[in-house]
Structure formats: C-alpha cells, structure tokens
Amino acid sequence: MAKQLTINDPTTGVTYTLEYTRKSVEIMEKSGFVAEEVERKPMTMLPALFAGAFLAHHRFVKRDVIDNIYARLTHKDELISALVEMYNEPLLSLLDDPEQQEDNEGNLSWKAGW
Template sequence: MCLYFYRNDVDYILEYTRKTLEKIGVDGIVLADMNKKPVTILPKLFEYAFYAHHKRIKKAEVEEIFHLFTNKNEMYNKLSEMATDTLNTLFEEDSSKNAISWKASF
C-alpha cells in the first residue's frame, strides 16, 4: 500500500518497507504508541514514509510538504494502516515447498 502525491513536477510515492520499520524502531519510535502520541508520531511516520523511494529528500522539505497537506487526520489513519500492514508482513507464513517447520524441545 502506498500514498501518492504530486508537487513541483515530482511524483512522490510514500511507502514503508521492513527496512523502514526497522529504522523506526531503532530510532525509538514505538508503533504501538501511534494512537497515544499522534502529535509526535505523525510527522515522524510521514518522514519515514519517504525513505523507500526518496531517501535524498531533505528533512526541511519533508516538513514543508507535511505542513501543506490537508486532511491530516485521514493521512494519519492511512500512514498508520500502511505501517501496520508492513509490520504484519513479518508474521506471514511461508507457504512454499521450502518452508521450514520447527518445534521446541523441553
């Protein structure tokens, strides 16, 4: 799932990858706190969504773009959904013939 927009002759694609979520965690952002701290987490979620396709964009430009957006509440909901969907891919079962099953010994 991606969020698309166009600004100043540039097509932007905002998306999260597993690598992005890893960086979010390393930087101390707890996705479980999204609903508890939207004022601090929403701008960060927005910033990290650029990393998959626009790594070289400057933080000041990301902040400027963020402030120009309308309907931030809906955007926050979509970014939260995108991050959660990406997080859930970590727990998907491998259904290929090479899948490895395991068991614990006691």
C-alpha cells in the same frame, strides 16, 4: 503488493511515492520511533510517521522538505489513518507463513523441545 500513497507537488513537479517496507520500519525503530507512543506524543510521532513513509523511495529527501509537504496537505486525519494502515502491513507480513506449496518443498518447520 505493498500499499502505497502518492503525493504530487505541483510547485516542484515532483511525485512522491510513500510506502513502508520491513527495512524502512526497522530504520524508523532504530531512530527511536515507537508506534505505541503516537497517541501520547503526537507532536513528535505523527511527523515521524509521515517522514518514515519517505524512506522506502525517497530516503535522501531532507526533513524540512518533508515537513513542508506535510504542512500543505489537506485531510490530515484521513492521511494519518492511511499511514497507520500502511505502517502495519510490513509488521503483519513478518508473521505471515510462507506461500503454501503442494509439497511444502523449501519451507522449514520447527518444534519446541520441552
């Protein structure tokens, strides 16, 4: 199961479920997010990393709401570590082999022609 993080906003009574999926990571990349640039451009990329976690379940939450939530969160260093771990999960799943079945029925194989 994908890793999720929840944030309860007592001022609005809304609970947000943050998660990255293959689709949300793809949307982030198409919007210009580059994970390797987080250390070089933290003022741009850390808020984008946080906002990207809303795409899977809260796509239509406005960026100013997301920025306000981020501003009020404590322990941001631990939050960023959790987000990085969550972000990597769909990337790793892209390279996973399919579930092994006893007879490999339905799984495809490949070979190089050189």
